Amino acid sequence: MNYKKPRDQKDVMQLVKEHDIKFIRLWFTDILGQLKSFAITVEELEVAFTEGMGFDGSSIKGFARIDESDMIARPDPTTFAILSWRPTDKAVARMFCDIYEPDGTPYKGDPRYILKLNLEKAAKKGYTFYLGPELEYFYFRSDRNTEILDEGGYFDYPMDAAEDLRRDTILSLEQLGIKVEYSHHEVAPSQHEIDLRYADALTMADIVMTYRVIVKEVAKQHGVYATFMPKPLFGENGSGMHTHQSLFKGDKNAFFDPKDPYYLSELAKSYIAGLLTHIKEITLVLNQWVNSYKRLVPGYEAPVYICWARKNRSALIRVPLYKPGKEKATRIELRSPDPACNPYLAFASMLKAGLTGVEKKYKLPEPIEKDVYHLSHDERNDLGIDSLPGSLIEAIEYAEKSSILKEAFGEHIFTNLIESKKKEWDDYRIRVFPYEIDRYLPIL
Known part of the structure; x- marks a missing residue:
């Protein structure tokens, strides 16, 4: 239509x-x-x-x-x-x-308003914030179990049981004016990805909300269930929302510098440094569920270690290689967010962290082009590589002390978010799970 x-x-x-x-x-x-x-x-x-x-x-x-x-x-x-x-x-x-x-x-409790406020502050400095997220998700037979549709892997075609679902989803997205770059089967069985063409941050937050609804509605029409749960399958990759982002001044990409070895402007480097410096504080927003931290573990392609690189996909932030004539495509890719976050607050927190680095002229460390997963603890320490919070409660503790998060969100959302997440953690930690029964009941 x-x-x-x-x-x-x-x-x-x-x-x-x-x-x-x-x-x-x-x-x-x-x-x-x-x-x-x-x-x-x-x-x-x-x-x-x-x-x-x-x-x-x-x-x-x-x-x-x-x-x-x-x-x-x-x-x-x-x-x-x-x-x-x-x-x-x-x-x-x-x-x-x-x-x-x-x-x-x-x-003041409206997340869309909070994103608008942060974008207005950026606009006063002359910046427009653009994003292009990659949302991964799973298809299961129902919302009551994790029975998969296929055993396909990355880019698999013959074993891809959801080709028609993705096609119908893309058609529905395009009918709503949402532009799609491409789609494919992801690494885990029954896991998929549809990548969105970049847009300004407010438009993209609205698009992410619409995307999640359409994926689920089309799945329902096909008699299956789609989920953006970060880690539904044990022993398989979880679902991320790798978020490509850049700042423009007018129609010029403020991240691009043709004279720099990495083709990154000083502004871009300080922006990356801001994200690296404050990532622990904003992780609660980017990965807001107990289940999110089942994804953020070494060995399943999710970033755990706080560093940046150009080619190394084990890094938290990746800078895609520059293609001559594609200055506007210069961007960074933050790989830690998951698709179950609140996009309005997630985008606001990314922008705030990055711009804090720009305003305070943070210095960017050298890129780490080694596979960080295979470095020892001592080797990572020698390179100054820190880790993301390992659990929801750890993320809460970092967020609770964050002045930039409180400034970005205001008192109302900051306080209510912390309170809500503490309740979720308390509810989780007092429960007894099958793992504990299987592991401890026979021996204790």
């Missing part, structure tokens, strides 16, 4: 008439990046634009207390899209919303 991307309320009202839209789904996220949605009829659309739609925020994770629960959702007309998996007769569209207090002030 082809239609021009709307610019304002007037464009949306015209598209609604042209395409016989009956329902509009209003989307936003809680602080953990879980999509929230409610539907209005087209007759309420003008009210939604002018006044916003009220809802109870006390039931949304990390939103208002029960004594200050009234919230207003106001749709962003530029995010209007007709949902490709819904019936075309009396069709359904969606728009992302910005959340407001009843007095009209932006709600």
Whole structure:
């Protein structure tokens, strides 16, 4: 379904008439990046634009207390899209919303607003933040077990049981105006990846949320289940969200320097140094679940060690090799995030860490082109290579002391995020798992 991307309320009202839209789904996220949605009829659309739609925020994770629960959702007309998996007769569209207090002030617990604030700060310095994430995921027979669809591996074709699922997913993404670079089977059995063409950070955060919905909806149509759980299979690679990123000034890539041996500007080097310096503090945001740390272990292609490189994929940050004439493609790739994060907060924290390095002129250490996984502990120490947090509670402890995270998110989201993650850790650590019964019951 082809239609021009709307610019304002007037464009949306015209598209609604042209395409016989009956329902509009209003989307936003809680602080953990879980999509929230409610539907209005087209007759309420003008009210939604002018006044916003009220809802109870006390039931949304990390939103208002029960004594200050009234919230207003106001749709962003530029995010209007007709949902490709819904019936075309009396069709359904969606728009992302910005959340407001009843007095009209932006709600400080809205992750989309937090990303906007950080992007505005970057814009005042002349920067536009671009990202291109690679989201990996698994297909299983159902959401109750991890029965795989195939035994395929990286780029496998004959053993790829989900070629049609990926094709239909890409078609659905493109119908919503989301550009895809390529797709393929990933390393683990039944694991897949669809790579998105780069966009500005706010657009990309909205795209990531939409991507996750479409992957799941198309899977449901095919009678299977798609999951972005970071590590669903023991002994296999987990799912990451390698995030390519760059800063532009106008139409020029601020990361590119033709005279540098690595083709990296001093700004790019300080940005990388900022990420390396503050990565432990922001890991809670990039890898926010207990299960995330089952992925971040040596030996399964997930980055664990804090260093950068050009060719070495065991490094936390990789700088893809420069191709002559492709200055705009100069970028860095942060390899630690997983696809179950909140993209609004994840992108905001990456930008904050990187720009802190730029503002304070951090010096970038030399790249590590050795396979870090095969270095001994002493060899890594000699090279000054540190490690990411090894568990959720360790990540919480680093985040809790982080001034840059608190500054990026504000008091409300910072406090609620820490509190929520502590509750998750407490819930996890008091449970008894089958491993413990199998291992200890016969001997203790």
